[in-house]
Amino acid sequence: MTFAEEAKWADLNRILSRSGPFTDPDGTYEMAKEMILNSCKILLYTVQTKLTIHPRGAGGLGCEILKNLALSGFTDIHVIDMDTIDVSNLNRQFLFRQADVGKPKAEVAARFVMNRVKGCKITPYYGAIQDKDNDYYMQFKIVICGLDSVEARRWINSTLCKMVDANIENSFVPLIDGGTEGFKGQSRIILPTVSSCYECSLDMLTPPTKVPMCTLASIPRQPAHCIEWASILEWPRVFKDKKLDNDDPEHIQWLYEQALARAAEYNITGVTYSMTQGVVKNIIPAIASTNAIIAASCCNEALKILTLSNPPMSNYMMYTGDVGVYTHTFEHERKVDCPVCGNPATDLEIDPEWTLQDFIDHLAAKPDLQIKKPNLKRNHAQLYEHDNAAEYSTGLDKKMREMVAEGEELEVRSELPFVSKFSLVFKK
Amino acid sequence: MACTTPNGAPSSKEKKYDRQLRLWGANGQNKLEAAHIALFGASATGCEILKNLVLPSVGKFTIIDDKIVTEADLGTNFFLDEESVGKSRAERTAALLEELNPDVKGAFMNDSLSNLLSSKPELFKPSTSPFTHIIVVSPFSTPDILQLSPEIPTFLVHSLGWSIVLRIMAPTRCIVETHPDSLADLRLFNPWEELTALAVEKTKGLDKRASEGGMDNYEHGHVPYVLLLLKYLDDWKAEHNGQYPSNYKEKNEFKAMLLDKMRTDVPGGSEENYEEAAAAIMKNLKQADISSDAKEVLEDPRCINPTADLENFWIITNAVRQFRDSPAQGAGLLPLSGGFPDMKAESKSYVELQNMYRTRAQRDAALVLENAQATLSKLGRDPESITLEEVSLFTKHSNFIRRINYRPLTCEYSLPCDDHHRRTVIDALNNWDTEESLIHDYIAIRAFQEYYSTIGRFPGAEDKGLKKDQEMLEAFAGDYLKTLDYIGGLADRTKNLVQEVVRAGGSELHVIASFAGGMVAQEIVKVITQQYIPVNNTVIFDGIQSKTAVFEF
Numbered sequence: 002m003t004f005a006e007e008a009k010w011a012d013l014n015r016i017l018s019r020s021g022p023f024t025d026p027d028g029t030y031e032m033a034k035e036m037i038l039n040s041c042k043i044l045l046y047t048v049q050t051k052l053t054i055h056p057r058g059a060g061g062l063g064c065e066i067l068k069n070l071a072l073s074g075f076t077d078i079h080v081i082d083m084d085t086i087d088v089s090n091l092n093r094q095f096l097f098r099q100a101d102v103g104k105p106k107a108e109v110a111a112r113f114v115m116n117r118v119k120g121c122k123i124t125p126y127y128g129a130i131q132d133k134d135n136d137y138y139m140q141f142k143i144v145i146c147g148l149d150s151v152e153a154r155r156w157i158n159s160t161l162c163k164m165v166d167a168n169i170e171n172s173f174v175p176l177i178d179g180g181t182e183g184f185k186g187q188s189r190i191i192l193p194t195v196s197s198c199y200e201c202s203l204d205m206l207t208p209p210t211k212v213p214m215c216t217l218a219s220i221p222r223q224p225a226h227c228i229e230w231a232s233i234l235e236w237p238r239v240f241k242d243k244k245l246d247n248d249d250p251e252h253i254q255w256l257y258e259q260a261l262a263r264a265a266e267y268n269i270t271g272v273t274y275s276m277t278q279g280v281v282k283n284i285i286p287a288i289a290s291t292n293a294i295i296a297a298s299c300c301n302e303a304l305k306i307l308t309l310s311n312p313p314m315s316n317y318m319m320y321t322g323d324v325g326v327y328t329h330t331f332e333h334e335r336k337v338d339c340p341v342c343g344n345p346a347t348d349l350e351i352d353p354e355w356t357l358q359d360f361i362d363h364l365a366a367k368p369d370l371q372i373k374k375p376n377l378k379r380n381h382a383q384l385y386e387h388d389n390a391a392e393y394s395t396g397l398d399k400k401m402r403e404m405v406a407e408g409e410e411l412e413v414r415s416e417l418p419f420v421s422k423f424s425l426v427f428k429k
Numbered sequence: 430m431a432c433t434t435p436n437g438a439p440s441s442k443e444k445k446y447d448r449q450l451r452l453w454g455a456n457g458q459n460k461l462e463a464a465h466i467a468l469f470g471a472s473a474t475g476c477e478i479l480k481n482l483v484l485p486s487v488g489k490f491t492i493i494d495d496k497i498v499t500e501a502d503l504g505t506n507f508f509l510d511e512e513s514v515g516k517s518r519a520e521r522t523a524a525l526l527e528e529l530n531p532d533v534k535g536a537f538m539n540d541s542l543s544n545l546l547s548s549k550p551e552l553f554k555p556s557t558s559p560f561t562h563i564i565v566v567s568p569f570s571t572p573d574i575l576q577l578s579p580e581i582p583t584f585l586v587h588s589l590g591w592s593i594v595l596r597i598m599a600p601t602r603c604i605v606e607t608h609p610d611s612l613a614d615l616r617l618f619n620p621w622e623e624l625t626a627l628a629v630e631k632t633k634g635l636d637k638r639a640s641e642g643g644m645d646n647y648e649h650g651h652v653p654y655v656l657l658l659l660k661y662l663d664d665w666k667a668e669h670n671g672q673y674p675s676n677y678k679e680k681n682e683f684k685a686m687l688l689d690k691m692r693t694d695v696p697g698g699s700e701e702n703y704e705e706a707a708a709a710i711m712k713n714l715k716q717a718d719i720s721s722d723a724k725e726v727l728e729d730p731r732c733i734n735p736t737a738d739l740e741n742f743w744i745i746t747n748a749v750r751q752f753r754d755s756p757a758q759g760a761g762l763l764p765l766s767g768g769f770p771d772m773k774a775e776s777k778s779y780v781e782l783q784n785m786y787r788t789r790a791q792r793d794a795a796l797v798l799e800n801a802q803a804t805l806s807k808l809g810r811d812p813e814s815i816t817l818e819e820v821s822l823f824t825k826h827s828n829f830i831r832r833i834n835y836r837p838l839t840c841e842y843s844l845p846c847d848d849h850h851r852r853t854v855i856d857a858l859n860n861w862d863t864e865e866s867l868i869h870d871y872i873a874i875r876a877f878q879e880y881y882s883t884i885g886r887f888p889g890a891e892d893k894g895l896k897k898d899q900e901m902l903e904a905f906a907g908d909y910l911k912t913l914d915y916i917g918g919l920a921d922r923t924k925n926l927v928q929e930v931v932r933a934g935g936s937e938l939h940v941i942a943s944f945a946g947g948m949v950a951q952e953i954v955k956v957i958t959q960q961y962i963p964v965n966n967t968v969i970f971d972g973i974q975s976k977t978a979v980f981e982f
Binding site for chain 1 (some may be wrong): 436437438440441443444445446447448449450451452473477480481484485486499500503504505507508510529530531585589591607651653771772774775776777779780783865892895922925928931932933934936937938939940941943944946947948950951952954961962963964968971972974975976977979
């Protein structure tokens, strides 16, 4: 039975078979049908745990996206997710039930959607995504990203940008990315090397406020200071090498009690168990409705791009729902010197009096760089390697001017799959 | 809401709803769990809205629909399966939605809005209706929706092709917990006696070195910036005839004066507390003011002359008004919020200063409570029916409170046309950005609404007759603009959006239904919890441009 004959797709078929006033003239019904029914593989990338950062799974977006793709007629969906179901997911991740707690998200979600929407094939993948080569990514028509980890997004973004090769068919795979926080969220389309990429907009992220160690150690003022003291300073002091497990209620309970006692000592009020958990796990509030909005936006753009039934948005939407409804939809511009999709070797101003350690801190803190755990290379000689930090520990106090010359080019690698090249400029 | 266990750890319910309790708290959750939602129309859009209310645990829902499930429903509605085909759509969607959350009770009726309005009018009377909130999803006829009571919060939703229109109709919303970014109110130009005294005491020796009997570098670098600002403002006033720095230029001069006093011979070459003080100047150096939103509430007749039957909100706003007007109480100002930001300081001096603000806020709240209780007695109500807790929550937010008066639906559809409605539409059509305005989406959907109400079927449902339907819809759109006395004729963009309506032929796209499900559910949650600020009164989403716009029709 063809797509048009299937009674189930009457609504979708009616719209796709007619062209609208804004429809791309190249878009034909035949193409739309083919896109949806045949070999249109879509990759949904949700949680990535192999990177060293702790990922916050966006299973909420994941559930919505799977449902939306299945009910948009897509039949070959691959999903990568390494998270398991937690009870606190149930207020929004509607493919999971109490009895599923502890099971892998990708598998439970795939089974549920395939059971409900007949004819849709969902392949859950359970493994390290970095092990996949370009051939793996090139089989997809589009990649949709629904995760709340900056590092994981940077990784997939640069992988897809670096893959583009005019001589290789299928090397161009658009990326659609969504994220939420409370009543707010954003969605965007990234056309690798054509429109602005994730790295181009890195400085739009507000850096997390870091409380100075001395405040935690000796002059706490806020309940959060007491909680961070308990988790960062007191836990290692008392338990030495035993690792703090944020998901272990006994560990959280211990932190809560320590924080409460410290707060009392300094006459600070407001430490609660819930706040302790929130600070330690860096919990971002999440609700079903916001996930629905952002996931729907991502899938709407995917549908428009793949079927040419209407033009895609340009190219970034921010949705704010806490004060009325406000959206800002705009063209995010490419950054000429973007280390991923732009021209490398950019000027980087440094203070020659900095120590190597100061320089490494600077790379991590500068909002448009945020390069942590770097490997630094000059003139084919290694200056520093994070992975062999011990070998380089004695060099950390050396001044930059003793190690590099002005105008010299420095290559910086991190665990992200791209190399940044800097031409060093000395601060006067 | 189940309570936290004795050792402070969360109950199983708090664990399940943790991510949303961080947004609206136990207060909001209790209101959500007390709500009973009626959904008229078990379309994909209707079910997606309900899904996003069932998951966070709305109390009860009832689905009203008179259709039988078809194959076509399976291609748009996730809450139907193959077994459902041929069965009651209300029953099947209620079952599959209820299954999402065991804390929620679902019910259904095989009936329609039209029929129930005449056969069971008690369902729609505020005094007898079991429903606290009503959702009506397109298609619906205009005469039917005009019969709905404005006293029951109602959400009218169109989701057609790539367009969504949500219209909210509700009795006045009074919102205390609007969740602004910050509640801090430093009162730097309006310090009270104790605060001034504290600033003088804590900044003694600020400008002298330790060797001259002043502060050592550690002390100097830990004076909270609020005290620095109060002290230097005093110095400034002494040199400027008792006047505060009021304009941009003076504030910059003040900033330079302050930074000049910063010690630079310290590690790092600067002091964080002085830098914080400098950064706070532009935002915080001002007379304590009353926001336009708060003024609107304070000038409401219900605030000025509350009656015994009004909700506590109005009794408390009246008490706040008395506070503001009494020279012995607020002397023109609102009660202090007590919010205080973090700043570089020693623990002890920070907590002391923070308590100074908190104590003042408690004093203000106590005065407002006295006023409120006096008013309650005068009105013959129990003075204890308002608690200090309720008043404190209010005074913490008094500069951020909101009142929304929803215009009745009858004004949007009245003939001759209501003046406000006409102006809203014509202003949007004449605006500089009319090319991109979503007013065209509204006019196209409005034409659809007229078509459906008049003819009783969807324009564009059949492949043949598309052209005729386009002409008819354009005629309906033109007639509507005529009722507004708009002389500009039908814009090209309106015609294009009418074409999109015909193209959809009454079909839902699942992605758009799902977007509507999220957007409408957010608004319903805000209305139910009485927290955050809902739309007043129409929001439109254009899924082609991926833009929204809000209009007060």
